[in-house]
Amino acid sequence: MGFFGFLLLGLLAGAIAKLILPGRQGGGWFVTLILGVVGALLGGWIGSVIFNTGLQEFFSLTTWLLAIGGSIIVLLIYGLITNRRTTHG
Template structure:
């Protein structure tokens, strides 16, 4: 998968993860892109280690599920860190 396709995958996976999680998450499209790309990388790594399901092709359902799952994990961690810093 190319670099631009990976960025697009991260942006869409991050957006879907934000839609799935309840509540109001702060940040715009750039933070969604960053968290989505980090989540896609985490999901690809976890998928390859645990299930032998790495990120392979852009139009593969396996790639999308792994990327969205990783983005959900990253958004949960990010939300826990941000809310714990607020007074």
């Protein structure tokens, strides 16, 4: 998968993760892109460690599931950090 394909994967995985998670997550499309790319990397790493598979081709179901799962984890962590900062700051 190329660089732009990976960016598109991250953007879409981040957007899907935002739709799946309940509540309201802040950030625009750029934050979604960054969190989605980080989530895709995390999902690929978790997939390679636990399931012995990583991010493969753009149209692979495994790639999308790992990217979306990683993005959900990253969005949850991001939500905890930003809520803590706004609550205590």
